[in-house]
Amino acid sequence: xxxxxxxxxxxxxxxxxxxxxxxxxxxxxxxxxxxxxxxxxxxxxxxxxxxxxxxxxxxxxxxxxxxxxxxxxxxxxxxxxxxxxxxxxxxxxxxxxxxxxxxxxxxxxxxxxxxxx
Numbered sequence: 001x002x003x004x005x006x007x008x009x010x011x012x013x014x015x016x017x018x019x020x021x022x023x024x025x026x027x028x029x030x031x032x033x034x035x036x037x038x039x040x041x042x043x044x045x046x047x048x049x050x051x052x053x054x055x056x057x058x059x060x061x062x063x064x065x066x067x068x069x070x071x072x073x074x075x076x077x078x079x080x081x082x083x084x085x086x087x088x089x090x091x092x093x094x095x096x097x098x099x100x101x102x103x104x105x106x107x108x109x110x111x112x113x114x115x116x117x
Contacts, residue, residue, distance in 0.1 A: 056092065
C-alpha cells in the first residue's frame with residue numbers, strides 16, 4: 001500500500017515525520033510567543049529618542065529626552081522619532097532571525113532553511 005512513497009519505509013516512519021512536524025509547529029508557536037514578549041530598544045540622536053518594540057516589530061513606547069522638546073526643532077524631533085522607530089524595528093527583525101536560527105539549530109535543521117513563518 002505504501003510502496004509508492006519511496007524511501008519512507010512505511011507507517012512507522014510516517015508517524016515519526018508527523019510527530020516531528022507537530023513538535024516543530026509547537027516550538028514555532030512558543031517562539032512566536034517569546035518574540036511577542038521580548039523587548040528591543042531602538043535609538044536615535046545619541047539616545048535622545050528611544051523606541052521600544054517587541055521582537056515581532058510592534059512599537060510599544062517612546063522615550064524622548066525633554067531637552068529636545070523645542071518648538072523650533074519640530075522637524076528634527078520628528079526625524080529622530082522615525083529614526084528610533086526604524087532602529088527598533090531593525091533590531092526586532094535581527095532578534096527574530098537570531099531566535100529562528102537558534103531554534104532551527106536545536107531541531108537539527110539547516111540555519112538558512114526558509115520556513116513559511
